[in-house]
Amino acid sequence: MRTPTPRPAPGIIGHNRTMLTPHYCVFPPEGIMDSLLPGWPGCIIRFQTSPAMGARFAQALLIAPAGHGSAGLLDDGLEHFFYVQQGAFTLVAERRTATLGPGGFAYIPVGMAYALAATAAGEARAIWVKRPYVALPGVPAPGLRTGHRDTAAREDNGPRWRHLLLGTRDMSMDFEMNIMCYRPGAHFWCIETHIMEHGLVMLQGQALQLLGRDWHEIWTGDFVWMGPYLPQQIYATGEEVIEYLLYKDVNRDVSFGADARPGA
Incomplete structure (x- = not known):
């Protein structure tokens, strides 16, 4: 008797939300595979975007078991930003030590060695x-910065608001990090088409995101990369406030070289 050929589960094609184009991506977290790096023993790194995709920065989820982290002090010639989602990390940089819990963040400038490890309390995420720093003539480079979303400046616009974590209206910074928040049913007021590039991680909730000519449903944990000039807009759907962490390159003029980097 012939054994029946296994069939895929119903809806396996229709429920695929993953998309990659030359101008944007939508990556649900379950499809992003683990990477292991020699400078981070025992840790898992899940790269969400990098120059291999066409982005001009790299973004990842760092997963560190209790007590694990970087292999001592690291300095790779890049600037770094960390936003803690789970657990707690101990940061050592510039002869300072700081503990970063959920909602805590740190910026490590180019040329500064740092060490980062999960505390003994449990797994941290x-x-x-990370990206190369673009210096601005006559403007000193930024220094080490740490903070928490609850004490960061907040900018309100009715049903929309944002927590200004890093770099807003600061000419020494060449990128910003903000947490954008929308009440259910709220949306951005226009379709954006700008020179800035984005990396978006959904921290909470459900939304419809316009990317180019297509709408995509995004949920908690999803990652979205948006290249320069991509038409984009977002609507908050579901029954809870949406929150997403947003990277944006800013404060630098256009470049005409082979490694042209957009800015604002």
């Missing part, structure tokens, strides 16, 4: 952004 952080969103990690």
